Amino acid sequence: MKNCVADGNTIDFTATADVASGAPVLLGKVLAVSLGNVVTGEVGVGVTEGVFELPKVTADDITQGGQVYIKADGMITSTASGNTLAGKAWADAPNPSDTVWVKVNA
Incomplete structure (x- = not known):
């Protein structure tokens, strides 16, 4: 092609x-x-494809399959407002964990 x-x-x-x-x-x-x-x-x-362990906002309680967003400082968060869609959480990342597995651009 x-x-x-x-x-x-x-x-x-x-x-x-x-x-x-x-x-x-x-x-x-x-x-x-x-x-x-x-x-x-x-x-x-x-x-731009795959699942990666990325730094997250420690206080966020992220559940498997949930939408996650990236903040301007590179931290992953569950808060959509003011942030950019990063993908989906591949596994639970409860408070107070400091990383989350993310399927990027999903």
């Missing part, structure tokens, strides 16, 4: 701040998880 430009599993991005390997990166409305450390101004690669 001549018009296929990418498989959609990864996306290149230019880091606007230093990014650690495994950190979430919000690209508009797409959540990517960085495959490696990326220095500000450099191009990195992020994964």
